[in-house]
Amino acid sequence: MSTYAMTWNLDSLFQGGSHSSELKNYVQQLEVHLDELESLISSFMPPSSTDETEPLHHMIEALQVAVKELEEFSAFTSCLQAQDVNDTGAGQWLAKRSELGARLNNVLVRLDETFITIDDEIWTSLLQQPSLKELSFVLEERRQKAADKLDASRESLINDLSVDGYDAWELMYDRLVAKLSVEVEGRSLSVGQASNKLDSPDRSVRKEAFDQLQKAWQNEADVFSETLNHLSGFRLQTYKHRGWENVLKEPLDYNRMSAATLETMWNVITDYKQAYIPYMRRKAELLGVDQLRFYDVEAPVGKTDSTKSFQEGASFIIEQFRKFSPKMADFAEMAFEKGWIEAEDRPGKQPGGFCTSFPDSEETRIFMTYSGSPASVATLAHELGHAYHQHVMNDLPVLNQGYAMNVAETASTFAEMIVADAAVKEASTKEEKMTLLEEKVQSSVAFFMNIHARFLFETRFYEERRKGIVSQDRLNELMLEAQKEAYMETLEEYDPTFWASKLHFHITDVPFYNFPYTFGYLFSAGIYAKALETGPEFEERYTALLRDTGKMTVEELAWKHLGVNLEEREFWEHAVELCTADLDAFMKYSEASMEG
Numbered sequence: 001m002s003t004y005a006m007t008w009n010l011d012s013l014f015q016g017g018s019h020s021s022e023l024k025n026y027v028q029q030l031e032v033h034l035d036e037l038e039s040l041i042s043s044f045m046p047p048s049s050t051d052e053t054e055p056l057h058h059m060i061e062a063l064q065v066a067v068k069e070l071e072e073f074s075a076f077t078s079c080l081q082a083q084d085v086n087d088t089g090a091g092q093w094l095a096k097r098s099e100l101g102a103r104l105n106n107v108l109v110r111l112d113e114t115f116i117t118i119d120d121e122i123w124t125s126l127l128q129q130p131s132l133k134e135l136s137f138v139l140e141e142r143r144q145k146a147a148d149k150l151d152a153s154r155e156s157l158i159n160d161l162s163v164d165g166y167d168a169w170e171l172m173y174d175r176l177v178a179k180l181s182v183e184v185e186g187r188s189l190s191v192g193q194a195s196n197k198l199d200s201p202d203r204s205v206r207k208e209a210f211d212q213l214q215k216a217w218q219n220e221a222d223v224f225s226e227t228l229n230h231l232s233g234f235r236l237q238t239y240k241h242r243g244w245e246n247v248l249k250e251p252l253d254y255n256r257m258s259a260a261t262l263e264t265m266w267n268v269i270t271d272y273k274q275a276y277i278p279y280m281r282r283k284a285e286l287l288g289v290d291q292l293r294f295y296d297v298e299a300p301v302g303k304t305d306s307t308k309s310f311q312e313g314a315s316f317i318i319e320q321f322r323k324f325s326p327k328m329a330d331f332a333e334m335a336f337e338k339g340w341i342e343a344e345d346r347p348g349k350q351p352g353g354f355c356t357s358f359p360d361s362e363e364t365r366i367f368m369t370y371s372g373s374p375a376s377v378a379t380l381a382h383e384l385g386h387a388y389h390q391h392v393m394n395d396l397p398v399l400n401q402g403y404a405m406n407v408a409e410t411a412s413t414f415a416e417m418i419v420a421d422a423a424v425k426e427a428s429t430k431e432e433k434m435t436l437l438e439e440k441v442q443s444s445v446a447f448f449m450n451i452h453a454r455f456l457f458e459t460r461f462y463e464e465r466r467k468g469i470v471s472q473d474r475l476n477e478l479m480l481e482a483q484k485e486a487y488m489e490t491l492e493e494y495d496p497t498f499w500a501s502k503l504h505f506h507i508t509d510v511p512f513y514n515f516p517y518t519f520g521y522l523f524s525a526g527i528y529a530k531a532l533e534t535g536p537e538f539e540e541r542y543t544a545l546l547r548d549t550g551k552m553t554v555e556e557l558a559w560k561h562l563g564v565n566l567e568e569r570e571f572w573e574h575a576v577e578l579c580t581a582d583l584d585a586f587m588k589y590s591e592a593s594m595e596g
């Protein structure tokens with residue numbers, strides 16, 4: 001076995017970093033391709049018969065070239081920025097990327113408008129032509145979304161007004177949050193820094209940080225209720241004009257899922273989560289308190305001393321992957337060997353981790369800082385899961401490679417589950433086993449309770465907002481009710497100002513930035529349950545499922561590859577049962593550890 005480098009190789013993509021002349025040429029070529037696409041759209045005339053496939057076909061081809069190149073360029077700039085936050089050359093490329101990204105967005109709006117000008121019957125039969133058939137789902141989806149909106153001139157008015165009347169509320173929110181500061185342990189901290197203290201193993205630190213944060217959010221609640229009310233008001237007004245009755249229409253369409261699927265998922269969770277009530281009590285005992293408070297739910301209960309060198313972590317992951325899928329293992333091995341992973345711990349790197357795709361060179365790069373802890377082994381496996389997802393899609397048309405947020409984490413969570421389970425099995429002491437299991441149970445609690453509370457709050461808030469402004473006191477009340485319900489009254493203290501502190505309620509890009517997380521988690525768990533049940537033959541089915549994530553609804557995806565109906569309970573029950581099996585194991589080990 002070879003020794004793997006902890007730094008990535010970017011030169012094999014574009015030689016010379018942010019001063020690369022290869023990159024410069026590539027971006028020039030992309031701009032030429034954008035020009036060509038724009039002129040094809042400008043000269044497009046709706047076909048008068050089904051024989052005229054060529055103009056549409058050309059336009060789509062040109063679009064795919066531009067999208068592919070823009071993604072390639074974008075991915076490279078992300079890597080440059082991440083590896084060295086002080087690289088000013090990278091900063092200039094980021095500005096270029098925003099400019100070209102905005103240009104492509106405008107092009108897409110115009111392109112979608114050309115779709116609606118095509119007669120229904122001609123459109124349907126064009127999509128059956130060999131050159132377009134493969135893309136029929138994504139093209140139909142684009143056309144339908146455009147048709148659901150108002151006519152082009154009114155939509156463009158909305159877009160123009162959004163800059164100052166909608167997106168500006170999010171910017172305002174960000175500005176106001178950046179100005180907040182709180183005093184914790186005698187030091188003045190930003191809210192981000194103070195929020196990090198909520199993970200402290202020391203309860204008095206968590207309590208102080210929480211109390212100070214509550215005070216800060218409550219002090220500014222009048223201002224944040226303005227930003228939230230106006231942002232949501234703009235959204236609702238736009239929906240009203242488009243004739244959209246249901247506030248969930250946009251997020252469900254975006255995630256390519258049905259209302260029935262969403263409802264079934266939450267119903268199953270609600271029925272099963274009673275099982276977590278004893279866990280909340282056990283965790284309180286382990287932390288030495290009578291009852292958990294909001295800031296205790298994610299507190300660590302034990303510790304693990306075991307660490308793995310990068311080399312050991314890599315071998316462990318490859319070995320565990322191989323038990324499920326030799327293809328996944330071979331892929332991971334290749335990624336390590338070819339230097340697709342940046343894992344070194346050094347100053348000047350961006351925090352966090354990501355995986356980014358280069359659809360033109362058909363490669364990926366993973367960015368993270370590896371510490372050797374079980375959590376960093378899990379992160380590495382997680383990012384390799386993302387990379388494998390991209391890998392199996394490489395030969396597909398780029399328009400069929402786009403998947404929504406709810407399935408984006410399928411492969412990564414799946415990979416993480418494989419490795420986390422193996423780590424529990426491998427743990428040498430009972431305490432270590434218990435700690436690792438507790439981390440898994442904690443994730444379930446986050447998806448079943450915390451995210452559920454966000455969903456309940458947001459749904460109810462939008463209902464009330466339709467009738468008028470929702471006061472800050474009412475916002476607190478709605479949040480408290482949602483949390484009590486989602487946490488099944490298990491906590492001694494909740495977080496009523498969570499509506500103000502959680503950025504996700506204030507982003508204009510995607511509404512309901514919550515349920516896709518829970519969907520993704522359980523969707524992966526359900527797939528993992530199938531894999532355990534099926535054995536080695538599952539590899540083929542798994543790969544085929546991943547390949548289809550960009551070109552069908554989630555219901556079609558699950559039916560085609562797993563033979564299950566997501567609108568029915570069965571799949572979700574199996575998925576939740578996999579989580580409650582960890583819960584049972586945790587209850588067993590923690591009982592033993594308390595007696596011992």
Ligand SMILES: [Zn+2]
Binds near residue numbers: 382386409412
């Ligand atoms: Zn991820």
